[in-house]
Amino acid sequence: MTFLSRASAPLRSSLKASPISRIAAIRSNHIYSKPSAEKGDSLEPQYKYKFLKGNPTVGIVGCPFSGGQGRTGVDLAPNKLIQAGLVEQLTNLGWEVNYNSQEKYIDIPYNPIPPSSSTNQSAKVGNISQDDTKTIQRLPDEDIGKMKKPRLVSSVNKLVSKEVEDIAKKGWLPLTLGGDHSLAMGTVSGTKAKYPDACLIWVDAHADINTPNSTDSGNLHGCPVSFLLGLEGTDVAPFNEWLKPCLKPQEIVYIGLRDVDGPEKEILKKHGIKAFSMHHVDKYGIGKVVEMALDHVNPDRSKPIHLSYDVDALDPIVAPSTGTPVRGGLSFREGHYITEALAETGCLVSVDIMEVNPSLLDPNSVEKTVAAGLSLARASLGETLL
Numbered sequence: 001m002t003f004l005s006r007a008s009a010p011l012r013s014s015l016k017a018s019p020i021s022r023i024a025a026i027r028s029n030h031i032y033s034k035p036s037a038e039k040g041d042s043l044e045p046q047y048k049y050k051f052l053k054g055n056p057t058v059g060i061v062g063c064p065f066s067g068g069q070g071r072t073g074v075d076l077a078p079n080k081l082i083q084a085g086l087v088e089q090l091t092n093l094g095w096e097v098n099y100n101s102q103e104k105y106i107d108i109p110y111n112p113i114p115p116s117s118s119t120n121q122s123a124k125v126g127n128i129s130q131d132d133t134k135t136i137q138r139l140p141d142e143d144i145g146k147m148k149k150p151r152l153v154s155s156v157n158k159l160v161s162k163e164v165e166d167i168a169k170k171g172w173l174p175l176t177l178g179g180d181h182s183l184a185m186g187t188v189s190g191t192k193a194k195y196p197d198a199c200l201i202w203v204d205a206h207a208d209i210n211t212p213n214s215t216d217s218g219n220l221h222g223c224p225v226s227f228l229l230g231l232e233g234t235d236v237a238p239f240n241e242w243l244k245p246c247l248k249p250q251e252i253v254y255i256g257l258r259d260v261d262g263p264e265k266e267i268l269k270k271h272g273i274k275a276f277s278m279h280h281v282d283k284y285g286i287g288k289v290v291e292m293a294l295d296h297v298n299p300d301r302s303k304p305i306h307l308s309y310d311v312d313a314l315d316p317i318v319a320p321s322t323g324t325p326v327r328g329g330l331s332f333r334e335g336h337y338i339t340e341a342l343a344e345t346g347c348l349v350s351v352d353i354m355e356v357n358p359s360l361l362d363p364n365s366v367e368k369t370v371a372a373g374l375s376l377a378r379a380s381l382g383e384t385l386l
């Protein structure tokens, strides 16, 4: 409790408390129907998402989680995105939207809460309140090797994996709102449980492919890809109790890299993992890069695609409020082009929007970053410019 509050209080105090009136109208565990069609036109998403079943439906997984890295506040993002109108915006694109409670991700014994979110009015979504968390017995979560908060990261990801899998198995599209990027252990494994041949497009400034051995910081948001691939050092408790290697090196492609650790570069080379850095975006343009990325993991556009989007792929001018910003990133349009082009394939089955941190920097920066998270989600779900 103390270390979380200490780190985040000065930052959060600079923000105005968000009004909760809007969110009060958004109930958890509820399906929001798209607006009834007017003038005889039925409202459908712009593209056919060919792997989904029934009425096009998004299942939002809001995961208020910051345990994969050291800065609190990233756990506030799901509520912030919901408050800013995500559900309504997606229903306006023709989707039915199912939004589940976030409670289960907080009521975890290793969560040293109350989390930064529970002290913030804006976080009281669904059934979450401080009263609900006080009965949870708190357990210590000491480092295992270099890994920080391993039990917490593992427990939360196990739940996320199950929720994403359940949503995907209904024929819906899971849209996971992080939280930090360690959550991709859960999202990608959940997607893979339903779609074993799914490929993974990872948009990020970082490769997030350190192993528990190679990581310098011990922050697990820098390691999810190594766990998904089952690289050396990842067959370790508590993760190996539920997370099995589910991704082949040829099934992932990166876009946007520009801050890759030495050991990560070696891992990428050793396993022949395709990566388009900002150098390639400069050289070929984003259109060509996305085409080459798809040709690598999905040459016939016949496989399901999981998109894991870290907003730090965007240039800090576009998305400043994120935990590990790196200059020289994707422009607003380059970043959105990726989501538009993937939506156009009709192959998207699962989308992550990760690492928005509404407690960092000034309100204007937060607003920009939240708006970018929203527009990336909308573009992934078929919003077009014309």
Ligand SMILES: [Mn+2]
Residues within 6 Å of the ligand: 181, 204, 205, 206, 208, 221, 310, 355
């Ligand atoms: Mn990342």
